[in-house]
Amino acid sequence: MHVELRQRIRFEAAHHLPQAGEGHKCRRLHGHSYAVELAVAGEVDPESGWLLDYARIREAFRPLHELLDHHYLNEVPGLENPTSENLARWIWERLADAIPLREVRVEETCTSACVYRGET
16 A cells, blocks of 8 residues: 655754845845644555654754744755755755655645655
8 A cells, every 4th residue: 555644844944045136025134933844755655554754853853843842944055045955955865775665745834835756
C-alpha cells in the first residue's frame, strides 16, 4: 500500500526581502508565523503497518527549527533572500536525504503558501 503522510510544524521568524522593489512593503523588516508542512510518501511496511513514525519527520526537522524559530532569516546561511520559494527549497535540500520527501509547503500567512517538490 502506497501512502502519503503530512506533518505540520510552526515557527516564528523575521525577515526582509532585499530583492523586492523600492517601496515594496516586504523590503522592510517584518515577521511571520510560518507553517511548514512536510509530505513524505512511500510504501507501508506490512509488519509495522506504517510508512514511518510521525515523530521521525518532526525529529528530522528539529535542527532546522532551531535555526529558524525566532531568528532573523536573512542571517541564516543560504537564506539571504528568504522568500517562501527559497525557504521551501532550502528546507528540501536539508531533509531530502533524511526522509522520503514528496513535498515541502511553506505558509507565511494564512492565505499565502509555496509548494516545492524538488527539481525534475
